Amino acid sequence: MKKILLLAALLFSSAVYAETVKVDVNGMVCSMCIQGIKKKFGNVEHVTEVDVNLDNKVVTLTTHGKNDVSDETIKKLITEAGYDVVKIARQ
Amino acid sequence: MKILILFLMFFSSQLRAHPVIFDDGVMWGQMMTPDMTDLQVHYSFRYNWSFGANAWRFENAAGEKREYAFAKLNHLLKRWNNADSQGNVYLHSGLGSSRDSFAWVAGAEADWESRVWFLSGKWMHFADKVVDQDLYVARVGHSPIIADVNSLQIWFMLQGQYEKHMSRTVKVTPLLRFFYHNVLWETGASLDGDYMLSFMIHY
Numbered sequence: 605m606k607k608i609l610l611l612a613a614l615l616f617s618s619a620v621y622a623e624t625v626k627v628d629v630n631g632m633v634c635s636m637c638i639q640g641i642k643k644k645f646g647n648v649e650h651v652t653e654v655d656v657n658l659d660n661k662v663v664t665l666t667t668h669g670k671n672d673v674s675d676e677t678i679k680k681l682i683t684e685a686g687y688d689v690v691k692i693a694r695q
Numbered sequence: 696m697k698i699l700i701l702f703l704m705f706f707s708s709q710l711r712a713h714p715v716i717f718d719d720g721v722m723w724g725q726m727m728t729p730d731m732t733d734l735q736v737h738y739s740f741r742y743n744w745s746f747g748a749n750a751w752r753f754e755n756a757a758g759e760k761r762e763y764a765f766a767k768l769n770h771l772l773k774r775w776n777n778a779d780s781q782g783n784v785y786l787h788s789g790l791g792s793s794r795d796s797f798a799w800v801a802g803a804e805a806d807w808e809s810r811v812w813f814l815s816g817k818w819m820h821f822a823d824k825v826v827d828q829d830l831y832v833a834r835v836g837h838s839p840i841i842a843d844v845n846s847l848q849i850w851f852m853l854q855g856q857y858e859k860h861m862s863r864t865v866k867v868t869p870l871l872r873f874f875y876h877n878v879l880w881e882t883g884a885s886l887d888g889d890y891m892l893s894f895m896i897h898y
Contacts (some may be wrong), residue, residue, distance in 0.1 A: 631776025633810050635844050636897060639877055640717025640742070658810065658844060661778060684718055686742035688776040 621669040622652070628690035629663050629682055632656065637687070644685040648673060661690075670694075714769035714785050714804065715745040716897050722747075724895035735767075743771035749789070763798060765791030780809040787819065798823035811838050813850065831857045836872065848874040852883075 631637070638656040641663055645654045650672035655664040663682070667673050671694075679689045714737070716722050722737045722745075730753050737747030749765040767789035775782035787802040802819030813836035820829050836852035850872035855865045868891060870883025879895045 629776075630778050631774070631781045633779075633781050633808055635848075635874065635876055636713075636716060637781075638844060639897070640720060643717065643719060656844075684742060686717060686771070686774060686776075690778075 623667045623670050623672065624695045625665040625667065625673065625678065626693045626695065627663040627665065627678055627682065628692075629661055629687050630690055631687040632658055632661055634658075640685050641682070641687070644681050648677075648681065713783070713806075714787060715739050715743060715771045718742045720897055722895060722897045724893065726891070726893040728891050729889055737767070737769070743774075745769045749791070761793055763791055763793050765789040765798070765800065767800075780807060780812075782807040793823060796824040810841050812836070813838075813852070828858065845876075850874070852881075854883075 629641075632641070638658070641656050642654050645651050645665065650668045651665055652668060653664075653666035656662075657664070665673065665678070675692050678692060682689045716737075716739045718739060718741055720739045722735075722739075724735050726733045731751070732753075733749070733751045735747060735749040737745045739745040746766070746768050749763075749767055751763045751765070753761055767787070769788070770786045771783060772786050773784040783804075783806050785804040785806075787800065787804065789800040791798050791800075798821070800819060800821045802817060804815065804817040806813070806815035808814070813834065815832075815834045817832045818829065819832075822828075832854065834852055834854045836850045838848060838850045840849070842848040852870050852872055854868040854870060856868075857865045866885055866887070868883050868885040868889075870881050870891060872879065872881045877897050879893075881891065881893045883891045885891070
């Protein structure tokens with residue numbers, strides 16, 4: 605019973621602290637843009653998922669915890685990928 | 696005539712896609728026409744710089760085969776990122792040789808693209824002991840349907856080539872471009888009837 609409680613606590617704690625970061629980005633027009641951005645964030649510590657939506661021009665990052673990846677880091681990586689950050693929103 | 700064909704073959708190999716892709720990206724591509732095979736591999740070591748190799752073989756009208764190998768360095772000079780479009784200016788450079796001559800290439804290219812329109816223009820200068828010439832290439836493309844990123848994207852394109860000091864004619868080639876994830880391929884035929892096939896993958 606203790607093990608189950610411990611497992612559940614671990615499971616829910618990670619869900620509670622996970623953060624979704626939505627980044628509005630200018631310049632993304634094709635699947636190559638998606639590939640470049642995903643590759644740029646692919647090895648970033650604490651980033652568990654990267655989704656790029658060309659329709660609304662948003663890059664969505666899922667991280668392990670709150671503020672695991674700073675705005676400055678996100679801007680730097682998007683800029684290095686060749687695109688411009690318009691806005692960053694955290695949920 | 697040999698020189699003209701050499702030019703057409705060489706520069707048609709430069710028309711596929713962005714000369715610089717994305718940071719840490721590799722591009723492998725091949726193009727074929729009735730008289731030419733072109734193979735190139737590029738690595739973008741930054742989002743605005745790439746280097747690579749280009750192997751190219753063609754057969755001229757007299758049946759003579761020529762082979763070239765180039766080391767190339769390309770630079771994204773300027774990019775404009777807009778909400779629904781992107782514009783770029785690139786510089787090309789390369790050094791290489793044929794079996795019997797040193798050769799070099801230099802040029803500039805600009806493009807503007809959205810998810811439904813594509814415009815590009817390019818100037819290239821090529822020289823070896825046989826030729827020393829300029830070439831101008833322009834493309835306009837339209838994709839009538841914005842496909843989902845997991846679906847096949849189809850583009851209708853029209854390409855024009857002009858050799859300033861050579862034929863003084865514009866070679867027009869309608870073609871279809873297909874884009875699926877990280878794979879791009881094109882098929883077309885010039886108004887003179889020469890087919891063109893190309894394939895590119897990046898990762």
